[in-house]
Structures are given as C-alpha cells and as structure tokens.
Amino acid sequence: MSDTTPGLVTVFGGSGFVGTQVVRALAKQGWRVKVAVRRPNLAQDLRVNGDVGQIQPVRCDITRPADVEAALKGATAAVNLVGLLFEGPGGKFAKSHIEGARTIAETCAAHGIARFVHISAIGADAGSEAAYGRTKGEAEQAILAALPTATILRPSIVFGAGDGFLNRFASMATLSPALPLIGGGKTKFQPVYVGDVAEAVARAIVSPHAQGKTYELGGPAVWSFKDILTYILRETNRSPILAPIPVFAAATLGRVAGLTAMVGIPPVLTRDQVLMLKVDNVVSPGALGLADLGIEATGLEAIAPSYLWRYRRGGQFAENPRDPETLPA
Numbered sequence: 147m148s149d150t151t152p153g154l155v156t157v158f159g160g161s162g163f164v165g166t167q168v169v170r171a172l173a174k175q176g177w178r179v180k181v182a183v184r185r186p187n188l189a190q191d192l193r194v195n196g197d198v199g200q201i202q203p204v205r206c207d208i209t210r211p212a213d214v215e216a217a218l219k220g221a222t223a224a225v226n227l228v229g230l231l232f233e234g235p236g237g238k239f240a241k242s243h244i245e246g247a248r249t250i251a252e253t254c255a256a257h258g259i260a261r262f263v264h265i266s267a268i269g270a271d272a273g274s275e276a277a278y279g280r281t282k283g284e285a286e287q288a289i290l291a292a293l294p295t296a297t298i299l300r301p302s303i304v305f306g307a308g309d310g311f312l313n314r315f316a317s318m319a320t321l322s323p324a325l326p327l328i329g330g331g332k333t334k335f336q337p338v339y340v341g342d343v344a345e346a347v348a349r350a351i352v353s354p355h356a357q358g359k360t361y362e363l364g365g366p367a368v369w370s371f372k373d374i375l376t377y378i379l380r381e382t383n384r385s386p387i388l389a390p391i392p393v394f395a396a397a398t399l400g401r402v403a404g405l406t407a408m409v410g411i412p413p414v415l416t417r418d419q420v421l422m423l424k425v426d427n428v429v430s431p432g433a434l435g436l437a438d439l440g441i442e443a444t445g446l447e448a449i450a451p452s453y454l455w456r457y458r459r460g461g462q463f464a465e466n467p468r469d470p471e472t473l474p475a
C-alpha cells in the first residue's frame with residue numbers, strides 16, 4: 147500500500163515533550179515532517195534531527211479548521227499530539243481535545259489520508275469524572291467516527307528527560323519539606339518511556355495491522371504513586387515527608403491552586419488532576435500494547451537516573467546514594 151511508504155507527515159503538537167521524540171523517530175524512518183504548532187519559532191531546534199529541509203515547523207492552531215487544512219496540504223499521514231493538562235489562556239479541553247482532533251480526522255478523511263495516529267491517554271473515557279479524561283474519551287469517539295482507519299495510542303504517564311511528572315515532584319522535593327501523597331499514594335501507574343512511545347507512533351503509522359486499532363502503552367512495571375515518589379526521593383537524595391492527603395482535601399486544594407491557570411501560570415495541581423488520580427492508570431487486561439508493535443518496554447530505573455541527578459544537592463558532583471562505593475561497608 148502506497149500510504150505506508152514514508153512520504154510527508156504532519157505532526158500536530160510536534161514541539162512538545164512527546165512530540166519532539168516522535169518527530170525524531172519519524173525523520174529517522176525517512177518521513178518528511180511538517181511540525182504544526184502555534185509557536186513554530188519554538189520548534190526550530192527540531193530541524194537538526196533530520197537532513198536539510200526534512201523537518202519544517204509551520205504555524206497552525208488545530209482549533210482553526212483553515213490552519214489544519216493548510217497544514218495537511220500534500221501530507222500522506224498525520225499524527226496528533228495536542229493535549230492540555232489544564233485549561234487557561236493556552237486553550238480549553240473541549241476545543242483543543244475534541245474539536246481540534248475531529249477537525250484533523252475530518253480533514254484527513256476529506257483528503258484521502260488514511261493513516262492518522264492520535265495520542266490519547268489511559269483514562270480517556272467519555273464517562274470520566276475528570277474533564278481531561280472525558281474530553282480525551284470524546285475525542286477518540288469523534289476521530290473514529292470521522293476516520294475509522296485512525297490508530298489511537300493511549301500512554302500511561304510518560305517519563306524521559308524533560309517529562310512533567312518525575313521532574314515536577316523532584317523539583318518540589320528540593321523546595322518543600324513535604325510532598326502530597328494524594329489518596330494515600332495508592333493510585334497505580336505504568337510509566338512508559340518517551341522513546342518507546344515515539345517508536346510506537348513510527349511503527350503504527352506504517353503498519354496496516356494498526357489501522358482502526360487502539361493500543362495502551364505502559365512500561366514493564368506497575369508502580370503506586372507512593373512507590374514513584376519514594377524512588378524519586380532516593381534517586382535525588384532528598385528527604386521531605388510524604389504527607390497523606392485525602393482525595394476530597396486534595397481536590398479542594400487543587401481547586402484553589404488551579405486558579406493560577408487563569409493567568410497562564412502552570413498550576414502545581416488542579417482539581418481535575420486529583421480526580422484523574424481516583425482511577426488507576428495502567429494498561430487494561432487484554433489491551434493491545436507495545437509488544438504488539440514489536441517494542442520491548444524500557445524500565446523507569448534504566449532512564450530516570452540520567453536526568454534526576456540534577457535535583458541532588460551538588461548536582462552531578464554529588465555522591466550517588468546508590469553508588470556501591472558510597473554505601474557503608
């Protein structure tokens with residue numbers, strides 16, 4: 147099939163944490179890549195991941211159908227990575243998650259672009275209590291209604307240099323005497339490496355078997371929220387208290403802390419994020435996953451030390467608490 151041969155792919159949201167790795171993987175596979183984002187000026191560094199002219203950032207806001215139409219001109223495939231963690235001047239969940247994704251799928255369908263990979267999230271569910279999960283779920287339905295050949299990838303939390311999860315709590319541990327153990331820290335996660343997610347996109351986009359399928363992407367191990375925080379503290383040699391907070395109290399805290407989002411300041415926590423923590427974030431039994439795309443999942447401990455060292459006192463020159471030479475005899 148000609149549509150599985152690398153040609154021109156438009157990557158919406160290609161300048162973010164996951165998108166950067168996706169663009170790199172697609173360029174390596176031989177695609178010419180259009181990186182469609184609202185601030186292409188911030189995506190210029192991506193060009194060095196390909197040959198001269200292979201990667202081209204273009205201005206596009208997916209909430210504007212004319213922008214999407216222009217960004218997909220000449221494309222043979224598309225990827226959508228646009229996602230918000232909180233609502234604010236940077237966008238609204240319904241517009242960015244549902245309307246934007248539907249516009250991309252409908253435009254692909256209108257132009258005969260069958261290969262579209264959409265990055266959703268474990269927890270995407272049109273019936274979710276959290277607006278993030280609900281709008282991610284509704285987006286999946288809208289996409290498959292418009293373009294049944296689309297592939298949906300749902301990662302658990304994604305880790306890697308520049309991630310928003312481990313870095314956030316490691317950074318908090320350098321400043322705060324306590325870290326919040328929301329709901330007692332029992333929520334389960336299956337952290338997945340950003341490089342594996344990028345490889346999954348690159349493989350799904352050329353695989354005829356992946357058309358119309360949904361994959362849930364998780365790492366090799368299930369971790370509780372408390373396990374992850376404990377691991378971060380050990381790796382950064384920090385010792386704030388892990389303070390259990392009931393979900394209802396954290397939700398109230400999130401409602402207040404989330405107010406900073408209204409002026410565009412990323413909140414430490416939002417009520418919506420607390421609601422997402424009420425449900426485990428792990429691969430469902432029987433779901434298709436990384437292995438079905440021929441990818442062996444990379445463990446958290448193999449990667450996280452390479453970027454968590456900067457949160458230790460003394461940074462790269464600090465003693466590694468787990469280095470055998472520094473352990474007591």
Ligand SMILES: NC(=O)c1ccc[n+]([C@@H]2O[C@H](COP(=O)([O-])OP(=O)(O)OC[C@H]3O[C@@H](n4cnc5c(N)ncnc54)[C@H](OP(=O)(O)O)[C@@H]3O)[C@@H](O)[C@H]2O)c1
Nearest residue numbers: 159161162163164183184185207208227228229267303304
């Ligand atoms: N990170 C995780 O742990 C994780 C876990 C599960 C699922 N996911 C999903 O994976 C996807 C990527 O996540 P990420 O962490 O890489 O996000 P990110 O770093 O925040 O990147 C978001 C990207 O989307 C672009 N963008 C935002 N609004 C846009 C719009 N209206 N039109 C065009 N581009 C827009 C941003 O660039 P501009 O601001 O310049 O437009 C940026 O390139 C999201 O869908 C997210 O929900 C992430």
